[in-house]
Amino acid sequence: xxxxIVSKKTYYTIFFALLVGTALTVAAAFVNLHNFNIxxxxxxxxxxxxxxxLFFMHIKYSTRLTKLWVAVGFIWLFIMxxxxxxxxxxxxxxxxxx
Amino acid sequence: xxQQREAGTLGMWWFLLTEIMFFGxxxxxxxxxxxxxxxAFAAGSNVLSIWWGAFNTAVLIASSLTMALAVYHAQMGNSxxxxxxxxxxxxxxxxxxxxxxxxxxxxxxxxxxxxxxxxWPLAEHPTAPSNVGQLLTMFIGIPPAGHTAEAPQQALPAxxxxxxxxxxxxxxxxxxIPEEVSKMGMAGHVRxxxxxxxxxxxxxxxxxxxxxxxxxxxAFQAWKGKFSKEYHSYIELTGLxxxxxxxxxxFLFPLLYLVDRHL
Numbered sequence: 557x558x559x560x561i562v563s564k565k566t567y568y569t570i571f572f573a574l575l576v577g578t579a580l581t582v583a584a585a586f587v588n589l590h591n592f593n594i595x596x597x598x599x600x601x602x603x604x605x606x607x608x609x610l611f612f613m614h615i616k617y618s619t620r621l622t623k624l625w626v627a628v629g630f631i632w633l634f635i636m637x638x639x640x641x642x643x644x645x646x647x648x649x650x651x652x653x654x
Numbered sequence: 655x656x657q658q659r660e661a662g663t664l665g666m667w668w669f670l671l672t673e674i675m676f677f678g679x680x681x682x683x684x685x686x687x688x689x690x691x692x693x694a695f696a697a698g699s700n701v702l703s704i705w706w707g708a709f710n711t712a713v714l715i716a717s718s719l720t721m722a723l724a725v726y727h728a729q730m731g732n733s734x735x736x737x738x739x740x741x742x743x744x745x746x747x748x749x750x751x752x753x754x755x756x757x758x759x760x761x762x763x764x765x766x767x768x769x770x771x772x773x774w775p776l777a778e779h780p781t782a783p784s785n786v787g788q789l790l791t792m793f794i795g796i797p798p799a800g801h802t803a804e805a806p807q808q809a810l811p812a813x814x815x816x817x818x819x820x821x822x823x824x825x826x827x828x829x830x831i832p833e834e835v836s837k838m839g840m841a842g843h844v845r846x847x848x849x850x851x852x853x854x855x856x857x858x859x860x861x862x863x864x865x866x867x868x869x870x871x872x873a874f875q876a877w878k879g880k881f882s883k884e885y886h887s888y889i890e891l892t893g894l895x896x897x898x899x900x901x902x903x904x905f906l907f908p909l910l911y912l913v914d915r916h917l
Contacts, residue, residue, distance in 0.1 A: 567719060567723060571715065571716070575712060578708060578712060578715065581912060582704065585915040585916065587916060593913055593916055597908035597912050598905075598908065600908070601907075608901055609897075612721075613893075619660055621660070621664065622660065622667065628671070629667070629670070630674070632675065633675065633678045644689060644690075
């Protein structure tokens with residue numbers, strides 16, 4: 557298998573998708589969705605990051621070993637964030653009675 | 655050959671994974687402090703100019719495109735176009751840093767640089783760009799008329815400190831906190847927001863400066879004809895680094911500039 561060359565057309569398409577995502581996230585910031593503003597912002601950011609990783613960074617066309625390594629990196633990050641938050645989010649339960 | 659390429663890619667990703675953890679620690683700090691001092695983070699993020707942030711996001715995405723095209727032409731073995739697109743990427747990176755410089759200067763003027771003469775509530779508030787024309791004139795260094803305006807009240811979400819802080823569960827106090835105490839705490843918490851803002855964007859900018867340095871070396875080597883259809887892994891791996899820096903900004907922009915804009 558020789559090196560996979562991503563076409564220029566794909567790069568331009570992803571570029572426009574990323575610009576649209578940026579416009580969407582800016583527009584969504586001005587709408588009051590209460591607690592869901594952060595959810596929408598992070599969802600759009602995650603989609604944009606995924607597009608960059610899959611196409612600009614060629615992960616879509618990489619070997620399975622490379623895909624695994626990339627996934628593992630983000631899973632570690634997720635573990636760090638989520639386990640730390642289980643501490644911080646549950647601390648208030650001890651002292652706060654709404 | 656295939657194995658060599660995969661080894662190179664994996665090695666670069668190994669480095670990028672350490673970078674994910676490096677920035678991940680800061681994102682974690684941001685998450686925890688935003689959780690604790692939600693009101694202060696909302697007030698702090700409303701001081702930033704959303705238009706500079708959005709402009710820079712677009713610039714960085716464009717620089718990722720030009721970087722990807724440089725890799726494409728490297729795979730095609732087209733040296734002249736490699737040089738062109740690498741230098742294009744450098745120019746876009748410099749545009750990003752120029753805007754970051756404008757933003758940082760504004761924060762110094764507003765006395766919200768956390769290690770300096772930090773003042774809160776805002777004393778002065780330089781005019782943020784409100785349209786494309788102002789973006790462009792400010793970019794080349796001409797501030798709009800009446801540059802240091804009186805601090806507008808909308809820079810501070812109305813009463814947001816009292817609205818949230820009397821419910822703060824972390825003090826174990828039910829009921830309202832005296833206003834002076836709440837205000838003092840507010841200033842310190844906003845300062846924490848700006849620590850995170852400067853450290854996160856500062857390290858991001860440092861990564862861009864390093865990236866620009868590498869790109870300039872590669873452009874010189876490409877101009878000398880070092881790279882070919884068979885030999886271009888430096889360009890490809892630098893591309894991975896550049897896109898990674900772009901991804902960091904894709905998360906920094908909404909978290910620092912956007913999420914509390916509606917308040």
